Amino acid sequence: MDRIFTFALALAVCFGTTAMLSFNRKTANEQQVADAQAASDGAYRDGLYVGRLAAQQGRPMRSPVGRWSTEKDRASFDAGYRRGYSASLSAAVGE
Numbered sequence: 001m002d003r004i005f006t007f008a009l010a011l012a013v014c015f016g017t018t019a020m021l022s023f024n025r026k027t028a029n030e031q032q033v034a035d036a037q038a039a040s041d042g043a044y045r046d047g048l049y050v051g052r053l054a055a056q057q058g059r060p061m062r063s064p065v066g067r068w069s070t071e072k073d074r075a076s077f078d079a080g081y082r083r084g085y086s087a088s089l090s091a092a093v094g095e
Contacts, residue, residue: 038080043073047080054081055088 038044050064063081065074 038076041076041080043068043076044080047077047082048084050077051081051084051086052088055085061085 046067047063051061054061061082063078065078065081068074068077
């Protein structure tokens with residue numbers, strides 16, 4: 001009886017570990033796909049650059065979205081601006 005219990009416990013640990021690793025890999029892949037899509041978006045990249053510059057120069061966090069004409073591009077620019085601004089501030093605080 002002890003052998004069956006030990007075998008069942010080992011099997012459960014193996015399945016649990018496999019499921020956990022599979023879930024983590026899926027989440028990482030989804031993040032990589034999202035980052036790749038954002039990196040290929042010109043408005044997002046422009047927002048990252050402008051956001052970093054604004055944070056380095058000490059300007060307030062106001063996204064100049066008027067640079068882009070469509071609503072989709074404005075949203076992408078704003079997302080990039082916020083990420084660039086926050087990342088630049090985080091890097092400055094960490095130093």
